[in-house]
Amino acid sequence: MVEDFRGKIMEGFLRVDPTATTLPGSPTNSFLTDEVASTCPLLTPSPPTNDLINPLPETDQPSFVIGEELANKLQHVKDDDKAADSVSSSSSALAEPACTTLLNHKHNNYHHITKDENSACEETIGKVQPLQLTFKKPPQDYFFMTWNWPLIRKISLWLFLSGLVAMLGLVIAMISSLPKTCNPQTEWYQGSVFYEIFPASFKDSDGDGIGDFKGISLKASYLKQLNVRAVRLNSIFKSENYPEDYKNSSSLIELAPELGTLQDFKLLAISLRLNNISLILDLPLWPHVKKLQSFPEEIQPANETDHNGPSIEFLKSENLILSNQNDEITQAIIYWIRQGVDGFYLKDLERYVHDEHFTASLRRWKTILGEGKPIIVDYNVFKLAPSNLKNVILNSVALLDVQLHVELGVDALSKEIASLLNGTLFSTQWAPWIHWNMGNVNSIRLANRLNHSNGTLGASLLQMMLPGTSSIFYGDEIGIKQISDPHGERKDLENLHQLAAMLWEHPDVKFTRKEVLPWMHGDPIEVNFRQFDLVTKMVQLREDSPSIYMRSVFKDGVSKPNAEIKYFQNDLVVIQRWYPRRKNFVVVSNLGTNHRSGDLSKSLYGGEIVVGPSTNSKIESVSFKSISLSPGESVVVVLN
Numbered sequence: 001m002v003e004d005f006r007g008k009i010m011e012g013f014l015r016v017d018p019t020a021t022t023l024p025g026s027p028t029n030s031f032l033t034d035e036v037a038s039t040c041p042l043l044t045p046s047p048p049t050n051d052l053i054n055p056l057p058e059t060d061q062p063s064f065v066i067g068e069e070l071a072n073k074l075q076h077v078k079d080d081d082k083a084a085d086s087v088s089s090s091s092s093a094l095a096e097p098a099c100t101t102l103l104n105h106k107h108n109n110y111h112h113i114t115k116d117e118n119s120a121c122e123e124t125i126g127k128v129q130p131l132q133l134t135f136k137k138p139p140q141d142y143f144f145m146t147w148n149w150p151l152i153r154k155i156s157l158w159l160f161l162s163g164l165v166a167m168l169g170l171v172i173a174m175i176s177s178l179p180k181t182c183n184p185q186t187e188w189y190q191g192s193v194f195y196e197i198f199p200a201s202f203k204d205s206d207g208d209g210i211g212d213f214k215g216i217s218l219k220a221s222y223l224k225q226l227n228v229r230a231v232r233l234n235s236i237f238k239s240e241n242y243p244e245d246y247k248n249s250s251s252l253i254e255l256a257p258e259l260g261t262l263q264d265f266k267l268l269a270i271s272l273r274l275n276n277i278s279l280i281l282d283l284p285l286w287p288h289v290k291k292l293q294s295f296p297e298e299i300q301p302a303n304e305t306d307h308n309g310p311s312i313e314f315l316k317s318e319n320l321i322l323s324n325q326n327d328e329i330t331q332a333i334i335y336w337i338r339q340g341v342d343g344f345y346l347k348d349l350e351r352y353v354h355d356e357h358f359t360a361s362l363r364r365w366k367t368i369l370g371e372g373k374p375i376i377v378d379y380n381v382f383k384l385a386p387s388n389l390k391n392v393i394l395n396s397v398a399l400l401d402v403q404l405h406v407e408l409g410v411d412a413l414s415k416e417i418a419s420l421l422n423g424t425l426f427s428t429q430w431a432p433w434i435h436w437n438m439g440n441v442n443s444i445r446l447a448n449r450l451n452h453s454n455g456t457l458g459a460s461l462l463q464m465m466l467p468g469t470s471s472i473f474y475g476d477e478i479g480i481k482q483i484s485d486p487h488g489e490r491k492d493l494e495n496l497h498q499l500a501a502m503l504w505e506h507p508d509v510k511f512t513r514k515e516v517l518p519w520m521h522g523d524p525i526e527v528n529f530r531q532f533d534l535v536t537k538m539v540q541l542r543e544d545s546p547s548i549y550m551r552s553v554f555k556d557g558v559s560k561p562n563a564e565i566k567y568f569q570n571d572l573v574v575i576q577r578w579y580p581r582r583k584n585f586v587v588v589s590n591l592g593t594n595h596r597s598g599d600l601s602k603s604l605y606g607g608e609i610v611v612g613p614s615t616n617s618k619i620e621s622v623s624f625k626s627i628s629l630s631p632g633e634s635v636v637v638v639l640n
Contacts, residue, residue, distance in 0.1 A: 183546045189374045190433050191549030192229035193539045194471040198441055199259050200243040201499045204512035213264040217271040224275040227539040234282035234441050249284050252332035269340030278342040286348035292357040293327050345376040353385045359392050366396040374398030399435040406459045407449040410591050414568040426561040429554045434468035445482040445498050452632030457531045461612055461634040464538050465587040467551035467563045477535045478527045505529040530615040538611045547579040566603050571596050584639040590629035600624035607637040
């Protein structure tokens with residue numbers, strides 16, 4: 001009766017929590033008390049099941065929940081149990097099922113039970129949740145426990161730090177290789193400043209009274225200090241009486257012996273390149289070449305030339321032998337490229353625009369030079385060419401040379417600039433850039449065309465504010481004048497008067513050790529060496545400022561000039577330059593003969609002077625409400 005009573009109580013108060021985590025186990029497992037297990041061992045134990053071979057993880061949550069009510073009722077029947085204890089202890093055959101015993105003992109031994117015993121448990125307390133045992137593997141049995149972990153940690157730390165240092169070095173290298181500015185890129189000859197030299201008048205190195213290639217090489221540092229990007233040599237070829245008849249060259253290959261040898265020319269090209277200066281060469285086509293010729297299919301050998309020209313071995317290696325019947329211009333271009341020349345000014349090409357071989361020749365020269373070596377021609381080549389040839393010129397020529405005549409006054413100059421800005425050259429992105437000049441080997445000296453001592457400085461500042469490439473004729477940066485001949489004693493050499501010998505600031509540095517020569521000043525002349533610093537400053541400003549060196553703004557497939565004439569009257573002209581997300585600049589020039597003042601506040605506000613107007617000017621703020629300039633002065637202002 002006691003057992004029946006306990007069974008009923010257990011059935012009412014012992015339950016399995018369905019939400020609790022269950023422990024699956026073998027259906028044949030039973031739980032016996034220590035007493036029963038010691039006296040009734042199983043004679044035929046069941047073999048291990050798959051659950052014991054491959055156990056599942058254990059859980060810490062109990063599978064059975066015993067309510068508080070069960071504990072209270074068990075306390076009430078405690079006295080009744082005492083009478084039944086003697087009966088249950090005297091008969092081990094009436095022992096409780098293993099599943100019930102498991103609930104009443106803290107420590108149990110686990111044995112296999114038979115199917116009948118398992119059924120008895122199910123009848124007594126209902127369905128029993130299976131229980132699975134887990135056997136853990138000792139830590140020392142894992143293979144990685146024998147590794148040298150201190151050494152592994154040191155190596156890992158070293159690799160991590162090394163990788164960190166390598167990545168840091170890579171980032172620093174990438175940052176250092178980035179350009180310091182993000183200005184728009186152009187070809188080296190676009191927007192830069194060239195320096196034109198008549199070699200016989202620049203610097204004499206051997207004391208014979210004639211400038212030479214070695215003399216130019218000696219002054220490479222001067223050219224670098226001036227910040228010019230290219231040196232353009234004109235009239236270096238052999239003539240009957242050089243330099244007096246420099247225009248009548250007899251060859252496009254042979255050098256004038258008075259200037260030096262071919263080796264001297266190569267050394268000049270190298271010395272300029274070491275100073276980041278390119279070399280441009282004038283090829284005087286007329287009157288040496290009277291007619292353009294087609295490219296010959298076969299070239300016949302000619303006589304070997306002297307030491308000032310190419311060797312017969314070189315000509316044979318290039319398959320180019322000079323002959324009056326062959327394309328001499330093409331041969332000269334190929335030859336001088338081999339000697340270190342970076343571009344060519346094809347002088348007098350406007351005389352050939354109606355030649356039947358003009359188109360084919362120009363395209364061939366462009367193909368030979370490629371993109372990095374420019375062809376420069378006079379603007380008249382484009383103006384005089386028939387309409388069907390203009391596109392060929394635009395596609396083949398890199399720079400169109402335009403001479404500005406500032407001595408004609410504000411109105412003429414403004415109209416000339418405005419017509420170019422509104423023309424074809426600025427409406428197409430791939431069109432040639434303008435090569436501006438205010439003086440060259442064939443024109444009267446700039447200082448003689450202007451009636452003011454500081455006129456060359458003002459004109460140079462104005463010229464270098466224009467969109468395109470700017471050119472300085474040697475000596476204009478210090479205001480050299482022509483050779484004076486008041487008595488007409490040098491009338492026969494009048495064509496050399498503008499080719500006056502270069503003057504140097506240091507008193508011990510002279511053009512030559514000789515006395516007066518036809519291309520040298522007979523009387524002392526006055527120059528302003530202090531202008532050199534301002535011209536240098538303007539060249540550097542032009543190089544650093546896209547608003548000045550760029551010629552146009554290309555946006556949405558449309559090219560528009562980034563220059564505008566803001567004002568021109570009363571001898572004053574104002575030109576503004578700009579570029580997207582860059583500073584705006586203006587140049588104000590007085591091209592008249594009188595002191596001028598004006599109120600420009602209607603179109604301009606204020607700014608700061610960066611260059612000019614004179615050699616003793618200081619950097620200061622300026623108001624366009626009242627601006628005043630002396631004759632020939634120019635001032636460059638960065639706008640607020």
